[in-house]
Each structure stands twice: as C-alpha cells, then as structure tokens.
Amino acid sequence: MTDVAVIGASMTDFGQREEWVVELLSQAGMECLEDAGVEPHEIDHLYTSNMASGEFEGQTGIMNAVAHDLGALPAYTQRVDQTSSSGGAGIYAAWQSVASGASDMTLLVGGEKMTHRTTGEATDVIASITHPVEYKHGVTLPSFAGLTARLYLDKYDAPRESLARVAVKNHENGVDNPHAQFQKEITMETALESPIVADPLRLYDFCPITDGSAALMFCPVEVAEEYTDEYVRIAGVGGATDTHVVHERADPTTMGGVVESGEQAYEMSGYGPDDIDVAELHDMFTILEFLQSEGLGFFEEGHAWEAVEEGITERDGELPINTSGGLKSKGHPLGASGVAQGVEIYEQLMGEAGPRQVEADVGLCCNVGGFGNCVITTIVEASS
Amino acid sequence: MTDVAVIGASMTDFGQREEWVVELLSQAGMECLEDAGVEPHEIDHLYTSNMASGEFEGQTGIMNAVAHDLGALPAYTQRVDQTSSSGGAGIYAAWQSVASGASDMTLLVGGEKMTHRTTGEATDVIASITHPVEYKHGVTLPSFAGLTARLYLDKYDAPRESLARVAVKNHENGVDNPHAQFQKEITMETALESPIVADPLRLYDFCPITDGSAALMFCPVEVAEEYTDEYVRIAGVGGATDTHVVHERADPTTMGGVVESGEQAYEMSGYGPDDIDVAELHDMFTILEFLQSEGLGFFEEGHAWEAVEEGITERDGELPINTSGGLKSKGHPLGASGVAQGVEIYEQLMGEAGPRQVEADVGLCCNVGGFGNCVITTIVEASS
Numbered sequence A, B: 001m002t003d004v005a006v007i008g009a010s011m012t013d014f015g016q017r018e019e020w021v022v023e024l025l026s027q028a029g030m031e032c033l034e035d036a037g038v039e040p041h042e043i044d045h046l047y048t049s050n051m052a053s054g055e056f057e058g059q060t061g062i063m064n065a066v067a068h069d070l071g072a073l074p075a076y077t078q079r080v081d082q083t084s085s086s087g088g089a090g091i092y093a094a095w096q097s098v099a100s101g102a103s104d105m106t107l108l109v110g111g112e113k114m115t116h117r118t119t120g121e122a123t124d125v126i127a128s129i130t131h132p133v134e135y136k137h138g139v140t141l142p143s144f145a146g147l148t149a150r151l152y153l154d155k156y157d158a159p160r161e162s163l164a165r166v167a168v169k170n171h172e173n174g175v176d177n178p179h180a181q182f183q184k185e186i187t188m189e190t191a192l193e194s195p196i197v198a199d200p201l202r203l204y205d206f207c208p209i210t211d212g213s214a215a216l217m218f219c220p221v222e223v224a225e226e227y228t229d230e231y232v233r234i235a236g237v238g239g240a241t242d243t244h245v246v247h248e249r250a251d252p253t254t255m256g257g258v259v260e261s262g263e264q265a266y267e268m269s270g271y272g273p274d275d276i277d278v279a280e281l282h283d284m285f286t287i288l289e290f291l292q293s294e295g296l297g298f299f300e301e302g303h304a305w306e307a308v309e310e311g312i313t314e315r316d317g318e319l320p321i322n323t324s325g326g327l328k329s330k331g332h333p334l335g336a337s338g339v340a341q342g343v344e345i346y347e348q349l350m351g352e353a354g355p356r357q358v359e360a361d362v363g364l365c366c367n368v369g370g371f372g373n374c375v376i377t378t379i380v381e382a383s384s
Helices: A019-034 A053-057 A062-070 A084-100 A119-127 A139-156 A160-174 A188-193 A221-227 A256-269 A286-295 A302-308 A325-330 A333-350 B021-036 B053-057 B062-070 B084-099 B120-129 B139-154 B161-174 B188-193 B221-227 B257-269 B286-295 B306-307 B326-330 B336-352
Strands: A002-013 A045-049 A074-080 A106-112 A197-198 A212-220 A232-241 A278-280 A362-369 A374-382 B004-011 B045-049 B074-083 B106-112 B196-199 B212-220 B231-242 B278-280 B362-369 B374-382
Touching: A002 A019, A002 A084, A002 A221, A002 A333, A019 A053, A019 A062, A019 A106, A019 A212, A019 B062, A045 A062, A045 A084, A045 A160, A053 A119, A053 A333, A053 B053, A062 B231, A074 B084, A074 B231, A074 B374, A084 A106, A084 A212, A084 A232, A084 A362, A084 A374, A084 B074, A084 B084, A106 A333, A139 A160, A139 A197, A139 A286, A139 B286, A160 A188, A160 A286, A160 A302, A160 A325, A188 B336, A212 A221, A212 A333, A212 B074, A212 B374, A232 A256, A232 A333, A232 B062, A232 B074, A256 A362, A256 B084, A278 A333, A278 B306, A286 A302, A286 A362, A302 B062, A302 B139, A325 B161, A333 A362, A362 B278, A374 B074, B004 B021, B004 B084, B004 B196, B004 B221, B004 B336, B021 B053, B021 B062, B021 B106, B021 B212, B045 B062, B045 B084, B062 B074, B074 B084, B084 B106, B084 B120, B084 B212, B084 B231, B084 B336, B084 B362, B106 B336, B139 B286, B161 B188, B161 B326, B196 B362, B212 B221, B212 B336, B231 B257, B231 B336, B257 B286, B257 B362, B286 B306, B286 B362, B336 B362
Parallel strands: A045 A074, A045 A106, A278 A362, B045 B074, B045 B106, B278 B362
Antiparallel strands: A002 A212, A002 A232, A074 B074, A106 A212, A232 A374, A362 A374, B004 B212, B004 B231, B106 B212, B231 B374, B362 B374
C-alpha cells in the first residue's frame, strides 16, 4: 500500500455564484494546481465529486468537461457520487488511486451549483437521497433532524440552547474564513428566535443552499518530496453505511456509519480520539455535530452538548471543531463539502489557516451522506 | 499492488423491465453473491455503476438502497458515474479497492432503468453527456456517429455494407444469449433497408434503449483461492480521456481514449493485441466497433472493415468480437453495459458461455463514454 500525501489545496468562494458547476470546479482545480506546483499534464487521475449536476443543471459528463478545461487530457476521470458525502468519497477514491499504485498524481475537485434553483426544487432533489417510503410521505432530511434532535434533548436532558451554541460557534469561526458564505456572527437570541423549520430546530440550526467548489492534490509520499518539503499525509480513511430506511435504526441518536467509519480510520492510522487536535464535522444540522463528536469517541454518548457548552470545541478550546465555520456558516455545496473539510484540515496542519489557525498535528474530517446512510471519516497528519 | 481476481458474475435479462433500477441492481447483486459463494456480510465494498437514476427515475442515493437491500451493511458504497462507460469505470474502482489493500471482497453492480421514458427524453439525458456547444445545436451522439461513419467510409474507401455486417454478426451472437434484448437474427437487407437515422447510419446501426443490470465479484487472488479453484484475474486496466468537445479532435476516426487506455492495459498486463482471444467492444453504433478494434491494435487503421467482411471477428473467426451480442443486440442499459462486458469475458474464460463458447485464455473489454470522451480498457486472464 503506497503511502499517500496531499500537496495542495484550494477552494472557491462559497455562496451564490454566477458560474455553472464546471466553471467552479475548474477554478478550484486551477488554484490547486498552482498551490501544489503541479502542471496539468502531470495529473494522471482526476476525480470529480458531485451529486446532481444532471438534476440541478441538466448537464452530465462534467468530469470530462473539467479534464478538458484544465488541460489534463488524457488523464483518467470519473464522477464520484455518495450524495452529500460525495466529497469525502472523493478523498477515498483519490487515496485508493494512489495507494493502489495506479496514480502518481491525482487531482480531486468537488463542487455543486444549487442556488439557481428554488429552495423547493433543491429540497426535492436532496430528499430523493433517502428511501421513497420516507421522503414521499414528507420525511425529508430536515424532518429527520428535527425528530432526532427532539429525541436527543429528551434522552440526555440537554438544553435546547446547546444546539444554538453550535450555530453561534460555527458562525464565529466563519467570520475569519474569507471563502465562507456567511462571514458574520450571530447571537444566541438570533438563533433561538429564528423561525421554526422542524421543531425543535429553527432556521439557524440548518446549513444554507450554496454554490462552490474545492480541490485537493494527492500523490505518493515519495513523489510529494520532489515537489515540496511540507505536505500532509492521509493517515487513515474509512467508509461505512447505515440502514437506508432511517426508521429501521434501533436508536437514531447513534449514527452507525460514523462509529464504523471512525473505527476503520482510527485502526488504519493508529490514532485514537484523544490524538485528534482539530476536526471538521458535517454540521448540516446542528444536532449532527453532537452525534458525530460522540460517534467518533470525542465525548461520551449524551455528553457532546456539555462539551459545547463548556467551550471545549471552540477555536481556543481543547478540541476545536469546525474552525472553517462548518457547513453551517461556510455553506454546503453538496459535492464540495467533504473536499472543503479536507482543505481546512490541510491548511490547519500546514499552518496556513491565518486567523483561524490552531495548534494541530493530527486532524479529522467526517462527511455524512443522507441522514448518516453513508459516512466517510479521514484522519490526516502533518509530515513533520 | 494486490493481485485482483474475479470470482463471480451475473446479469439480469436486458430489455424492457417492470422493476426500478434498485430492484434490478439488487437482483444482479444477489445472483452474483450466489455465483461467487459469498455471503452478503462478507462484502466490504460495494460499487454501483449508474449514470442517471436521478434524471430517469427521480431517485438518488441508490447505492445505499442496494447495500441495504442486499444485507451488505455496513459495507462502504459509492456510485460510479462515467456516463456510458460507468460500468467499465466501476471495474476500475473495484480493482483499485482490492489492489490498494482496502478491500477483501468488493461487489460491483451496474444498471440503468430507461425504457419508461420516451426516446426523446432518454436522448435528451444522454445528449447532456457532451458539451452544450455541440448538443444544444443538435449534434447528439447519433449525429457524431453518422458524421464519423461517413468520414471513415470515405477515407478508407470502405463499403457501406461492412457496417451492416457488424450488426448482422452481433445479432447472430445475441441469438444465443438468453439475457439479450434482441435474440433474433437480422439479414443484410433488413439492416441496409432500415430507416435512416443519421446518414449513412440506419436504425440497425444503433443499439436500443434498455433496462438491465449486471454484477461482478472482486477479491485478492489469495482470498479467491479460499472460495474456488477457478477464477479469472484482472491482468491490466487503463482509463483515459479525449477532448470533451468532439470537433476539436484532429481526426475523429482515431479515438484517442481507446488508444491510450489500451496502451495502459497492455503495458500493465504484459499482453499485446495479438494475445487477445476474445473481446467485448462498445458497439453503441456499428462504426464504433471498427474504431475500437483499430485503436486497440487488433487491425491496422482503415482495415477493420475488411476483417469484419472476412469473418475474422465472427464467433468461429480468429478474434471473436462481441460474442455476447454486443450493445447492438444485447442492449445498452448505460451503467450496466461495461459490467456486462466483464460478465461475458468472465463466462468465456471460465468456459461457462454455453452455445456462445469460444476458445479463450485472455479477453479484453473496451467501454466507451460519450463519443470516446472517456474510455476504459480491461484485460482479463484465466487463472489456470
């Protein structure tokens, strides 16, 4: 198994963009080539993480368009879809291409263009991730989030305010991320008084609909050393599924895919939860940050809300979570999000995170598809 | 790099099916598990090749549904999209998962459900594979095929009849494939007198619109030997892209992606064109069988038509091509086709092809996406 390095990272501004998805993907790709000091013709594999360009834009074959636009022909190219965890799945595919010995230089780009569609249209496409027995009866992803949040608060006697605190923290981090969709702080009052979406969750418990793209450059460690003295290494990666029908789960407050993918990533890396210095979790809904930080073993079951209340997950806390602003304030262009998590961890480990910088040698990303239907966890370590 | 074996194969009947794509995928998956003697819980990776379930059926996240239906949780799952070569890309993804050491048992299922949509709707989705600068002006894939066929016939002074002969040959092979959509012979007259679609190509130069699914089981060679004495081995695999805008190609009668992916597969396997005993080529249009068999080095440029006229590519010829019936008579459910090519080569090398059986130790599949925008070539060898 070839040891895999990441030698470059980039992301476009997230938010409402005029460009179509191929242009966004190519923009992040070009910037990543420049960041890595790699020429387009040196790329032999190009993975494009994207969930739904066909549904959102009526355009398929986008991976070929990106390969063409970047001047990367005749590089192999493929679109990676794992719904909202397509970006994380792209990291896994890129890792495999290098680890298998097939590739000496793999570019991963992930992106989505969504804001030109109405919220209803976007919600329809996203709802189709789940089983028709659920979504066709109105149980969309926000509904699952509401039901699960209610269960969690009740089961662990957690205050409603602890969820709002996740939103406040992540918005605070987003202020210092020049690519974030929302670069503004919010107050607890704003979060707690925003309109109800799926009781007990309110508007500020949800990530926005976003356009954007992100990219990472992968190669064998020995090749990395020809390009740069400083890089990061993929220490562990794991992916797992949970029931496609959410109502079949014994306890929806435990995300089986998070637990399983985390265990795989820990085993492969030799690290454990206590070794993680910084983490990007999939806070599509505030409640998910609790469930992932418990599933990954950062906190005991039912105690993540306390950790957030105590400030442990803030930027200057013991385990900073979502220093990028998270999906909550950075935005969530489906296929881009998992890649952008990797970009944040890369920048933190390389010391390139500017005002968001924390002390970190080992970082973790957790990218969630559906309502935990599929999950990818990646552990990254600094090279020196 | 772990040596990769294939220990099971299956396909559903191709044609007009009542089931939706998840049911078709699960059916092929179940049959493949049985063929391989593998239990669902032994699968650790599950790849689903599919181009457009979102566009055709309004359903995404199908890989999770299949993992759930097969009882394969918590196996990793991902959808592989490379347009009409999604199946071949699935073979490559499955190969990587095993070759990288990440997987001990990977199931690949590929499928598409298309016939419930009108031909116009299906053509719209398929056209969106290519660049809008072309398809929005009416240059759909059949148009490219017509233009390229005209160029080929003119350039090499080849008779129009040679194209019809490809259709006649592949229909003849399809008669003996119980899963083929069309199990009937056609005459040269039928082919040559069928309605013009894109001059000089007529109806019988085109594959049909099809529903169906196929599956293959991959594992390390050393694991294969715990399950079976007889299996096949992936000897070489390569993937490459050509310009996304077809009109930028210097000469459309040379498919750059075919040449490049073939060279990669030959190099990795140590085999050359003369070593191939049987091949499945992507005859979505009859002209493509000529272009691929030349691009892969089976025949000199401009001479494939003579080889077909001389019967070299017939079942009892020197190099049988499309013994399964090809896309032409077996049908072309986009995401399934590349996998089904692998199923035919598996059955030929295992001696399980019944009345279609030829003498073969080394087989090749070539799966084409778009109009050669991306191509995967796989070389398979018998284990003994």
